[in-house]
């Protein structure tokens with residue numbers, strides 16, 4: 001059961017930020033993870049979990065507690081058209097394995113940063129795919145340190161919403177149901193995902209993907225609201241809004257505070273311009289300083305400026321599909 005004392009969180013976080021942490025656990029099996037969870041509970045330590053950290057901001061402040069990384073929960077078992085995937089496996093590895101076995105349904109995961117555990121928890125989606133459509137069984141360790149399985153599709157509650165966001169279960173593995181497909185078509189779909197992300201400069205600097213969720217009642221993506229409000233190029237310390245996608249914040253030598261403060265300013269900007277109060281998709285992990293926690297938790301009523309939003313909806317609908 002490898003544990004590391006006084007680990008530096010930034011060494012494990014995709015954003016490359018984060019302070020020290022008392023103890024890090026890196027379990028390599030469900031049984032080890034369950035034992036870790038029971039030990040952490042017995043010691044009464046606060047705890048958080050990190051996959052690849054590609055949807056998360058780990059804070060700068062020291063974290064007096066335990067931190068669990070899933071990267072040693074690896075391995076993919078191929079059972080006919082099913083893949084049983086360890087929580088720590090990279091999404092792209094899932095797509096590549098499916099291709100090797102002529103299985104369709106996972107091509108959209110190629111170059112989607114992150115691990116399958118985080119992807120299930122966040123119900124990640126892109127390029128016409130969503131993990132809820134293929135994950136038929138999920139094995140977890142509960143907050144009490146017990147192993148259990150979910151096969152009810154209601155574990156996925158909708159857009160970026162799962163039961164795992166509330167119940168504290170830690171995902172150990174997921175069973176993905178795919179179907180036989182044409183390898184050339186699967187490879188072409190994977191290539192498209194890679195080329196499209198590269199053309200949008202998604203990998204030029206660390207980020208967490210989209211900082212804010214889309215609000216489907218507004219019917220204008222948050223990235224478009226941000227872009228139209230003039231967010232591109234906004235900066236705070238070493239944090240900068242991507243010039244290519246206004247819902248992405250690049251780390252160009254930032255602290256977590258820089259990044260979080262910049263996102264707060266982005267949220268205010270869109271509210272001032274369109275009356276839309278955006279919800280965070282980015283997860284905050286570790287010790288969030290009280291001043292920032294208070295600002296993040298502010299919730300303002302939606303006061304949509306319908307005239308301006310209608311103009312954006314029209315711009316959106318007149319774009320040629322690509």
Ligand SMILES: Cc1cc2nc3c(=O)[nH]c(=O)nc-3n(C[C@H](O)[C@H](O)[C@H](O)COP(=O)(O)OP(=O)(O)OC[C@H]3O[C@@H](n4cnc5c(N)ncnc54)[C@H](O)[C@@H]3O)c2cc1C
Pocket residue numbers: 048049050051052053054055056070087112113114115116117118119120121122123124125126164169170171172202203207208209210283285
């Ligand atoms: C360049 C870029 C592009 C992106 N594009 C997209 C996109 O198109 N679509 C999309 O949906 N997302 C996108 N993202 C976000 C990210 O790729 C996904 O959300 C990914 O699934 C997160 O996986 P992760 O392992 O990095 O999760 P993390 O960031 O490590 O964790 C996310 C949350 O899940 C928890 N968690 C992690 N692992 C587990 C586990 N095993 N059990 C329980 N809880 C866990 C963490 O505590 C945290 O709360 C993008 C990110 C980047 C950097």
